[in-house]
Amino acid sequence: MSRPHILIxxxxxxxxxxxxxxxxxxxxxRVSLGGRTERRAVALQRELRxxxxxxxxxxxxxxxxxxxxxxxxxxDCDVVVDCSGPFQLSGTQLIEAAIGARCHxxxxxxxxxFVAGIARFDSAARAVAxxxxxxxxxxxxxxxxxxxxxxxxWLAVDSVDVAIVPGNRTPxxxxxxxxxxxxxxxxxxxxxxxxxxRGRGWSGGRSVTIEGLPxxxxxxxxxxxxxxxxxxxxxxxxxxxDAGMELPVLNWLIGVAALPVRWxxxxxxxxxxxxxxxxxxxxxxxxxxxxxxxxxxxxxxxRGDPRVVRWWLRAANGDGPYVPVLPTAAIIEQLTFGGRxxxxxxxxxxxxxxxxxxxxxxxxxIETKQVAFxxxxxxxxxxxxxxxxRLPEVTxxxxxxxxxxxxxxxxxxxxxxxxxxxxxxxxxxxxxxxGRLPVRVVIESREGREHWTRFFADRPMRSVMSAxxxxxxxxxxxxxxxxxxxxxxxxxxxxxxxxxxxxNVPLPGLLLPRITAEExxxxxxxxxxxxxxxxxxxxxxxxxxxxxxx
Numbered sequence: 001m002s003r004p005h006i007l008i009x010x011x012x013x014x015x016x017x018x019x020x021x022x023x024x025x026x027x028x029x030r031v032s033l034g035g036r037t038e039r040r041a042v043a044l045q046r047e048l049r050x051x052x053x054x055x056x057x058x059x060x061x062x063x064x065x066x067x068x069x070x071x072x073x074x075x076d077c078d079v080v081v082d083c084s085g086p087f088q089l090s091g092t093q094l095i096e097a098a099i100g101a102r103c104h105x106x107x108x109x110x111x112x113x114f115v116a117g118i119a120r121f122d123s124a125a126r127a128v129a130x131x132x133x134x135x136x137x138x139x140x141x142x143x144x145x146x147x148x149x150x151x152x153x154w155l156a157v158d159s160v161d162v163a164i165v166p167g168n169r170t171p172x173x174x175x176x177x178x179x180x181x182x183x184x185x186x187x188x189x190x191x192x193x194x195x196x197x198r199g200r201g202w203s204g205g206r207s208v209t210i211e212g213l214p215x216x217x218x219x220x221x222x223x224x225x226x227x228x229x230x231x232x233x234x235x236x237x238x239x240x241x242d243a244g245m246e247l248p249v250l251n252w253l254i255g256v257a258a259l260p261v262r263w264x265x266x267x268x269x270x271x272x273x274x275x276x277x278x279x280x281x282x283x284x285x286x287x288x289x290x291x292x293x294x295x296x297x298x299x300x301x302x303r304g305d306p307r308v309v310r311w312w313l314r315a316a317n318g319d320g321p322y323v324p325v326l327p328t329a330a331i332i333e334q335l336t337f338g339g340r341x342x343x344x345x346x347x348x349x350x351x352x353x354x355x356x357x358x359x360x361x362x363x364x365x366i367e368t369k370q371v372a373f374x375x376x377x378x379x380x381x382x383x384x385x386x387x388x389x390r391l392p393e394v395t396x397x398x399x400x401x402x403x404x405x406x407x408x409x410x411x412x413x414x415x416x417x418x419x420x421x422x423x424x425x426x427x428x429x430x431x432x433x434x435g436r437l438p439v440r441v442v443i444e445s446r447e448g449r450e451h452w453t454r455f456f457a458d459r460p461m462r463s464v465m466s467a468x469x470x471x472x473x474x475x476x477x478x479x480x481x482x483x484x485x486x487x488x489x490x491x492x493x494x495x496x497x498x499x500x501x502x503x504n505v506p507l508p509g510l511l512l513p514r515i516t517a518e519e520x521x522x523x524x525x526x527x528x529x530x531x532x533x534x535x536x537x538x539x540x541x542x543x544x545x546x547x548x549x550x
Contacts, residue, residue, distance in 0.1 A: 003030040003055070004336035007077035009064050009094065010084030012040035014171045015108055019083060019325040020044065022360055023332070024051040031055070032077065034062040065091055069100030079104040079332055083325070086179035087111035089270075095121055095132060095345075102128045104335045106348075108137040108324050110179060115140070115224035121345035132345035133331055138164060138293060139225045139241065141327030141348035142357065146295045147233060149354045150309045150370070157299040158404040159238040159444065160229050163208040165216040165294075168246040168287025170320040174277045180243075181269040181276060183222035184254055185261030190220065191230045192238040193453045193460065194406050194442045202258050206242060210292035210312045211369065217251055218244035228349045235299075237404045237444050246287040253279065289318035299403060301374070306402030308373040316365040323366065330356045376402060379450050379465060380486065383473050387488040392521040395493055397550050401445035407527070411439040411546030413456055421538040428477045430533070430542040431456040441548055456544070472498055479503050482513065492520035492528075510536055522547070 006023060010016040011033030023029045031048065033041045041059045048057040060075055064084055072080065080098050082090075087109035098105035099121065109115050118134040125132045135141055143162050151157055166172075183201040190199045202219045209215050221243040229239035245251050257269040257276070293313040301307040315323055330352040334341050341351065361368075378401030381388040388396065398405055413431045416422040426432060433456065440455040450465040452475075468474040472483045473495075481501045487494040495517035500507040516532040530545040 003028060004079065004332075005030045005032065005077045006332060006336075007032045007034050007060060007062075007075055007080045009034040009062060009080065009082045011035060011059075012044050013083060013085075014173045014176065014321050015085075015325050016081075016083035017044050018322045019081065019328055020048055020057070021051065022322070022325065022329045024048045024055060024057070025363065026333075027052045027055060029055070029332075029336075032058050032060045032075065034060045034064075034080075036061070036063055064094040067094055067097050069097050072097045072101035072103065077103050079106060079335055081105075081328060081332070082107035082109075083328075085109075085175040086182065087114040088179055088182035090114060092117075092121075098132065099124050099128060099130065102130055104130050105132045106136050106328055106331055106335075107134050108328055109134050110137055110139055110223055110324075111182075112222055112224050112226060115347050116227055118345050118347060125345045126343050129343045131335060131341050131343055133341075133348050133351055134345075135224050136328040136331050136348040136351070137324040138327075139223045140228045141331070141351065142293075142323065143225055143295055144228070144232065144349040145327065145352060145354040145357055146311050147229075147297060148350055150295070150297050150311060151233060151299065153302040154307070155300045155302065155304055156403065157233045157235045157297060158402070159240075159296075159298045160233060160235050161238070161240045161242075161294075161296045162225060162229075163206075163218040163242045163244070163294045164221075164291075165208050165210070165213070165218055165244050165246065166291035166320050167289045167315070167318070168250070169284060169289040170291060170315075170318050172280055174273060177276045177280060178270055178273045180254065181257060181273055184269040185258030186222065186268070188220060188222045188226070190226055190240065191235070192240060193455075194237050194440070195455075200258065200262065202254055204242070205244075208242070208244065208292075208294055210294055210314055212314050212367075213290060213292050216244050216246060217248065218242035219251070219255075224347060224349075228347060232349055233297075236406060237442060246291070247283060250280070250283065289320070290314065290316045291320040293323065305374055306376065308376075308402075309370065310373075311368065311370045313366060313368045316367075319365045322364055326357050326360050327352055329360045376445065376448075378402075379445065379448065379467060379473070383467050383471060384486050384488060385471075387486070390488045390490070391493060392491060394521045394525060394527050394550060395519055398443070398519075398527055398548070399450075401450070404445070405441070405443040405550065407441045407443075407548040407550045409439050409441075409526070409546055409548040410436060411456060411529075411544045412436050414540065414543040416539070416541050418538045418540075421535060421541050424535070424538070425541045428480060428541070429461050430477075431459060431461060431544065433457065433459065439546060439548070480513075482515065484515070484517070489520075492518065494518055512536075513541070 088111040115135040295311045380399035416425045454461040484495040497515040514534045520528045527548040532543040534540045
């Protein structure tokens with residue numbers, strides 16, 4: 001039986017060479033390394049023949065941007081795999097040639113637009129009974145394999161958070177740098193706070209902790225999963241994808257490259273790709289060769305109980321670049337030996353399972369682990385103790401912690417009128433519009449804190465609540481934190497201000513905000529609220545009252 005013939009375009013590159021090694025270890029494929037020059041492929045060919053002495057590992061001169069149907073027919077491959085990148089700048093000539101030559105096509109695209117556009121080839125691919133699969137990489141190929149396993153029996157998904165943090169000493173070519181810089185500083189459409197919002201590439205930032213690695217920072221990345229996670233898993237609150245470098249200085253430099261884009265001085269940070277590649281190579285001596293990936297999902301399991309699952313992957317000894325091609329290898333296996341993949345064009349989301357990917361980890365310094373959490377005590381219950389049980393059922397549901405709360409209603413808003421008060425209200429994110437407004441509230445519990453976003457019309461007001469000493473609760477609006485005592489009532493809850501701080505410095509009485517905050521349940525079972533916030537010297541910052549339907 002002849003071996004399936006796999007053509008890897010960019011076969012001598014960072015990712016293509018890893019895929020070639022994986023296939024060689026199986027000793028069941030004939031592999032051709034495609035590229036524009038043979039020089040880089042010679043040493044790899046010798047290595048592959050050492051791994052698989054009976055295998056054929058040739059070189060094919062090919063330019064993916066100029067290839068035609070006849071050339072691909074001459075090569076006579078069963079599957080052509082595009083590992084070249086950057087896909088943010090790629091055309092579709094190779095896809096069109098694959099359809100014309102009737103061979104399967106797979107790529108490791110991480111470009112959101114490129115993967116989203118693959119569906120337009122579906123009819124043509126079906127007509128010739130081949131598969132065209134885009135994004136057979138960490139995103140969306142691996143992320144969806146993980147989430148399909150983790151959330152398979154869940155009743156609902158609240159949030160999905162993914163992060164990739166490679167080691168600094170892992171190989172990185174110019175195409176990787178170009179791909180990242182193509183979206184740095186650009187507007188990014190992202191689903192969060194239970195709705196679609198616009199962020200900026202490489203903005204925000206959070207700490208990512210993976211067992212065996214020091215905490216690393218990760219920022220918003222514009223990748224296919226920002227579309228595909230909401231589409232396939234329908235999270236109620238959030239679907240995020242972040243990426244970060246091991247060295248803080250590289251994170252900072254990428255952030256600096258975003259500034260000219262945000263200021264409108266350049267169209268794309270890609271103009272810095274040459275300089276960025278040189279800096280990355282110069283800094284290659286620092287850091288480690290260890291990287292990781294984190295996938296976290298929160299929602300309701302099959303019994304309706306709140307549940308959080310963390311799945312992480314840690315790659316050591318420079319094996320991180322194998323991760324993006326693990327789904328590719330599994331898909332190639334299914335296309336050539338499995339025979340169970342339908343024809344047509346689609347993203348790699350959900351194409352292969354985690355169980356089909358796992359065998360390709362053999363022999364690599366890559367470890368995975370899954371941890372599940374259930375039954376976190378709600379913040380308000382922790383602070384109030386037995387008093388929480390005396391609250392009305394509607395009030396308890398609002399402060400239940402998990403699953404996330406999304407409620408809608410209406411509010412009458414009276415904003416600040418004093419110029420100084422309006423300036424301060426704007427800085428704190430308080431409502432500035434007057435009148436009767438639709439209101440939507442999203443409350444999400446994360447790591448023991450409640451994250452509140454109140455939308456008055458379309459304007460968000462954000463705060464974070466956490467437990468404070470002496471049985472108090474603290475609500476933070478940016479640099480300002482107010483501590484309050486929660487007083488249960490038969491028909492609701494009162495919040496009594498106790499103290500305040502700004503940048504962790506206690507506020508004197510003259511500057512301490514005046515706050516009235518009440519929650520009640522009306523006869524119709526609706527949650528009603530009334531809030532009045534003011535300053536001794538400048539008067540009202542904002543006052544609003546209304547109702548929510550849970």
